[in-house]
Amino acid sequence: AHEFLPAANGYLLRQDWEEGFATAVHLVLDLDTGEYELLSAGHLPGMQRLSGAGRWxxxxxxxxxxxxxxDGAKFEGARGRLNRGDLLMLCTDGMVEVPGRDLSEGMDRLMGEADRLVAGALLQSGSRGAAVRLIETVAKDVNDDRAVLLLWRR
Structure with a gap:
């Protein structure tokens, strides 16, 4: 798992790619214990909703x-644990970037909408299509990459 981002970095360096760079997030998750490590390459941080505390x-x-x-870039991970009922959200910058505003404002808005649209539905019965609804609510007319991964532990 810890060789993935360095390998992706090496691959891009060998491509002589016009774009020049990319961002990525890599999640290593133990499905039995809920323990995880989140590694990032210039990507937004992960957001975890703690069900017991009701906060992000x-x-x-x-x-x-x-x-x-x-070449030789190093990637350090953040460790955490998904407890029962917790929600982990990963997203692209198109979900939170607004010209002239700090990214943290966009992340706050996204977490607030996730609480409203997703968290309650997940607690009830699981929610198919929750990520799509979240994208349509937060970044419907955004002309940028828009993707959300919602990982909920029952």
Missing amino acids: EVQEAAEGPLLGIY
Whole structure:
């Protein structure tokens, strides 16, 4: 698992790609215990809704350099645990970026809408299509990449 981002970085460096760089997030999850490690290559942090506390926690510690910039890049992970009822949300920057605003404002808005649209439905019965509804609510007319991964532990 810890060789994935360095391998992706090496691949991009070998491509001589015009775009020049990429971002990525890599989740290593133990499905039995809920323990995870989140590794990032210039990507937004993960957001975890703690069901017991009813609040969100941002995994700021998962930081790493952009992919395709320099050889030998190192990627440190943030460790956490998904307890029963917790929700882990990963998203692309198109979900939270608004010109002239700080990313944290967009992340706050996304977490608030996730609470409203997703968290309650998941607690009731699981929610198919929750990520699509979240994208349509938060970033419907955004001309950028828009993707959300919602991982809920029952």
